[in-house]
Amino acid sequence: MITAEQKPIQEIIQYIAPYGRILLVGCNECVTVCAAGGRKEVGLLASALHLNSLKQGKTIDIKEITLERQCDPEYVEELAPYIDGADAVVSMACGCGVQSVAARYKTSPVFPAVNTRFMGASLGQGVWAERCKGCGDCVLGITGGICPVARCSKHLLNGPCGGTSNGQCEIGPETDCAWRLIWERLKELGMEDRYEDLMNAKDWRPGGAAGPGKIIREDLAQ
Template sequence: MIIGDSKPLEEILEMIRDKPKVLVVGCRGCVTVCNVGGEKEVGILASSLRIARKKAGEQETVDEFTLERQCDPEYLEELEGKAGEYDALVSIACGVGPQFLSERFPNIPIFPGINTTFIGGALEHGVWTERCQSCGNCIVHHFGGLCPIARCSKSLMNGPCGGSANGKCEIAQDVDCIWHLIVEKMEAMGRLEELERVWPVKSWLTSRDGGPRTRIREDLKQ
């Protein structure tokens, strides 16, 4: 799941300062699950913007709209004929949303209302943690199902660094050393000796280092 954080209201107000008529656009995807960009959050943000503008003596319009997803072109069709009525759109989807909206509506300024943070999962209600860096070549099976790339502060793949102590990372005492967890997990499964095996160098050709990535599924193309 993509995790995001709401931008400060003051930052968004500055973005739309010269835009009399604004539409806040939400998404029912990941940002709804992490409570930053769904229909409820669209309502809260739009209301907050209206109140702030009214207090400043402004009479500008701030409307609301929530799409099923902002990362699929077919859902953006819902805004056809509507987006052109506004001086700007504020997208509170992940970073893909404002880009897709900008490409679909090239003559309308698009502003991001949230900061996309990481790919992760929920530890409990209201608590999310990073678990993946989307490197495109998953090898967590070599490490007991745990990812040292995303969860080690140095992305070390050959064991813990000299800064770990008592199972904790040197960056903070509340951060587990993932290599400590990997060793414990592999030992519990009776697979500890596998960590001594020399594997071929991981290919990073599928990672972000090679530039923007495109995935094509010929079996799904129409």
């Protein structure tokens, strides 16, 4: 999933300071799962903004809506009936959602309430870790199912570097050395000999070096 974390409330307060009527929009997908911008978080943020306006002696009108998927135009359309009643939109979706809303409703300012972090997997309740960089040319098939691009701090395709210490990355003991993990996994799979295959310099184009990525499926696109 795409992971995110709520921005500091003061930053959000700054964004919306000039506005009285706010449309606060959550998303039912990734940000719900990582507890950053789902219905629950929309409610809590709305309440926090209310408390703030009470202290400021102002009134604020907040309409809370959580869309099924904020990065999809057909769901973003559901905001149409409310958009004219709002001076500003605050989105709790990832950057894709924020931009989808901004693209559809051109006259309303749209502010992000979360910082989008990374593509990650859940390691347990309340813990998410980065697992994919979206490089566009997946190497997991030859690295034992562990990604060196996302999980090696230096993105080494021929690791490990000399900084590994007690099996952990040189950046700190809380980060596993990806190449230690790859090696252990290759051994488990009886594929140790694969380790000495040289991995060629990566073509970074599919992952964004060639410009913003775009996928067009001829059979689906209209």
